[in-house]
Amino acid sequence: xxxxxxxxxxxxxxxxxxxxxxxxxxxxxxxxxxxxxxxxxxxxxxxxxxxxxxxxxxxxxxxxxxxxxxxxxxxxxxxxxxxxxxxxxxxxxxxxxxxxxxxxxxxxxxxxxxxxxxxxxxxxxxxxxxxxxxxxxxxxxxxxxxxxxxxxxxxxxxxxxxxxxxxxxxxxxxxxxxxxxxxxxxxxxxxxxxxxxxxxxxxxxxxxxxxxxxxxxxxxxxxxxxxxxxxxxxxxxxxxxxxxxxxxxxxxxxxxxxxxxxxxxxxxxxxxxxxxxxxxxxxxxxxxxxxxxxxxxxxxxxxxxxxxxxxxxxxxxxxxxxxxxxxxxxxxxxxxxxxxxxxxxxxxxxxxxxxxxxxxxxxxxxxxxxxxxxxxxxxxxxxxxxxxxxxxxxxxxxxxxxxxxxxxxxxxxxxxxxxxxxxxxxxxxxxxxxxxxxxxxxxxxxxxxxxxxxxxxxxxxxxxxxxxxxxxxxxxxx
Ligand code: 6PG
Numbered sequence: 001x002x003x004x005x006x007x008x009x010x011x012x013x014x015x016x017x018x019x020x021x022x023x024x025x026x027x028x029x030x031x032x033x034x035x036x037x038x039x040x041x042x043x044x045x046x047x048x049x050x051x052x053x054x055x056x057x058x059x060x061x062x063x064x065x066x067x068x069x070x071x072x073x074x075x076x077x078x079x080x081x082x083x084x085x086x087x088x089x090x091x092x093x094x095x096x097x098x099x100x101x102x103x104x105x106x107x108x109x110x111x112x113x114x115x116x117x118x119x120x121x122x123x124x125x126x127x128x129x130x131x132x133x134x135x136x137x138x139x140x141x142x143x144x145x146x147x148x149x150x151x152x153x154x155x156x157x158x159x160x161x162x163x164x165x166x167x168x169x170x171x172x173x174x175x176x177x178x179x180x181x182x183x184x185x186x187x188x189x190x191x192x193x194x195x196x197x198x199x200x201x202x203x204x205x206x207x208x209x210x211x212x213x214x215x216x217x218x219x220x221x222x223x224x225x226x227x228x229x230x231x232x233x234x235x236x237x238x239x240x241x242x243x244x245x246x247x248x249x250x251x252x253x254x255x256x257x258x259x260x261x262x263x264x265x266x267x268x269x270x271x272x273x274x275x276x277x278x279x280x281x282x283x284x285x286x287x288x289x290x291x292x293x294x295x296x297x298x299x300x301x302x303x304x305x306x307x308x309x310x311x312x313x314x315x316x317x318x319x320x321x322x323x324x325x326x327x328x329x330x331x332x333x334x335x336x337x338x339x340x341x342x343x344x345x346x347x348x349x350x351x352x353x354x355x356x357x358x359x360x361x362x363x364x365x366x367x368x369x370x371x372x373x374x375x376x377x378x379x380x381x382x383x384x385x386x387x388x389x390x391x392x393x394x395x396x397x398x399x400x401x402x403x404x405x406x407x408x409x410x411x412x413x414x415x416x417x418x419x420x421x422x423x424x425x426x427x428x429x430x431x432x433x434x435x436x437x438x439x440x441x442x443x444x445x446x447x448x449x450x451x452x453x454x455x456x457x458x459x460x461x462x463x464x465x466x467x468x469x470x471x472x473x474x475x476x477x478x
Contacts, residue, residue: 014073022049126183143179161365188267209310356380
């Protein structure tokens with residue numbers, strides 16, 4: 001038997017992806033370093049479609065029809081290189097290796113180049129949606145040569161999630177590392193969304209005085225409006241869950257130290273390198289980091305703060321509405337920042353990424369899926385060169401309408417001593433964008449004072465330096 005596609009690496013993501021291909025009528029060669037996993041996949045799910053189990057790499061490659069398409073689903077980093085090194089010598093010109101892991105886009109660029117030189121196609125594909133997505137329809141972000149995408153298109157389109165209008169959530173993102181880059185930014189935005197939701201929860205609980213089950217109800221209501229999204233939906237589910245052992249709200253028995261596998265951190269590191277301000281995503285990564293520093297938190301636990309009782313019921317209701325507006329406005333800022341990064345990288349690496357197409361394939365399947373993304377898509381459809389999402393007429397109007405409540409929510413949080421790094425950073429970003437002049441003028445003057453780093457003037461061209469230590473005469477410094 002020949003198989004139309006192969007999956008190697010049968011941990012839960014790989015297994016579910018293989019099943020998804022099989023359920024969609026494709027014959028799938030399956031392979032794993034330890035053959036037991038391959039056998040159990042076929043034993044447990046063999047009736048879902050056609051699987052061709054292979055014990056060795058040679059057997060696996062031989063089972064694939066040409067051009068061979070093999071999906072690698074192993075841990076990002078060393079294991080991916082090891083699998084490529086094992087399979088590449090067995091492949092022939094025109095065959096396609098797809099890396100569906102959360103690889104760093106620079107690794108993908110390196111691998112794509114190396115394999116291209118050997119006549120092989122390498123497609124670094126970001127895949128979002130967790131285990132369930134892999135099985136029922138993920139959002140797929142493939143990068144690499146366009147001709148390799150063409151060889152994959154029907155398969156990817158059939159296993160991908162479908163947006164509400166029926167369009168599959170996959171598209172060719174761009175060459176080499178573009179797919180993994182976009183997946184990385186997806187995760188950065190995911191971090192920001194989660195942090196903002198956390199801040200909203202904290203405010204409703206500590207300031208609003210609501211119990212977790214009541215907050216679940218508030219999130220459910222929000223989920224029917226403009227915040228309608230998977231992450232808001234699961235937040236309500238989590239908050240309404242009771243711990244079986246203690247009878248307490250589940251959220252109260254979970255240790256409050258958030259972990260991270262690294263994609264959020266990569267997003268911020270890369271943003272710094274590209275010179276793109278992504279303060280919302282950065283605050284989300286730092287907030288996770290802070291939560292994990294037990295020793296810092298213990299040392300800080302006794303420090304003074306304000307002491308204010310929760311609001312009474314009528315005020316709490318009004319406050320909840322402010323929090324919704326703060327959450328929405330802050331979310332808009334994070335998305336604007338994320339897209340700035342995509343647009344900057346697209347220029348830098350010559351990827352020619354269509355910003356609206358990215359929004360389109362995030363509408364379903366992925367972790368940040370949301371009704372909102374349809375509107376992001378429309379904003380870029382109206383103006384593909386939009387410098388920031390905040391300048392889109394509709395979003396600008398919404399953020400303008402939300403700003404007063406947003407400020408109140410941040411002010412209340414500050415007065416009451418609740419940390420809202422995401423809300424506050426987003427608001428500061430908004431205010432900085434709005435401001436005609438920034439104190440950066442003073443920064444430049446200081447730099448010139450202590451280091452003769454020079455400055456430009458508002459009223460004429462050129463580069464200048466003031467002789468601060470002498471008679472403060474201004475000299476040209478071109
Ligand atoms: C997705 C998720 C997925 C994974 C994250 C979790 O899009 O399906 O983003 O990739 O769940 O890597 O990341 P952290 O462990 O860093 O929170």
